[in-house]
Amino acid sequence: MLQTLAWGSLFFPGLFAFSVWALRRLRPEWTFLDCVIIGTRLVSSVQAVLATGSGIIIICSCRNVVSDRSSGENLGTSLLAAFSQQN
Template sequence: MLHTLAWGSLFFPGLFALSTWALRRARPEWTYYDCLMISTRLVSSAQAVLATGSGIIIIFHCKDVVSDRSSGENRGTSLLAASSRQN
């Protein structure tokens, strides 16, 4: 999971920086604010597509999305167990 977090921490800011840089070079007549706004929307769209894709994968690979757990998860590591320990 930390591996995925690390890649996401590099991918999304990198996509933002790359798209801002590319828009500034491709459209010099646009203001910096316009390039930032479009870059932000591009990154948000990429996040939405990836989140939707992962949701679809989960739905198709689980028999019961609410109660199915991954093979490595047990009572001690589940979110339900963690939240019940707090109470």
């Protein structure tokens, strides 16, 4: 889980910086603020697509999304199980 957080912490700011840099080079007539706004919207769109995809994967892998957990599971054991599955 921490590895995913680390990659996300690098990927999204990197995507933003790259998009602003690329827009400044491709459209020199645009102001810096225009490039920042477009870069922000691009990163938001990518985050929305990835969140939707992960939601679809979760819904498709569970029979009943609300009650598909075991009865003895709580948040601590759930996080422990998720962490141990990744390693």
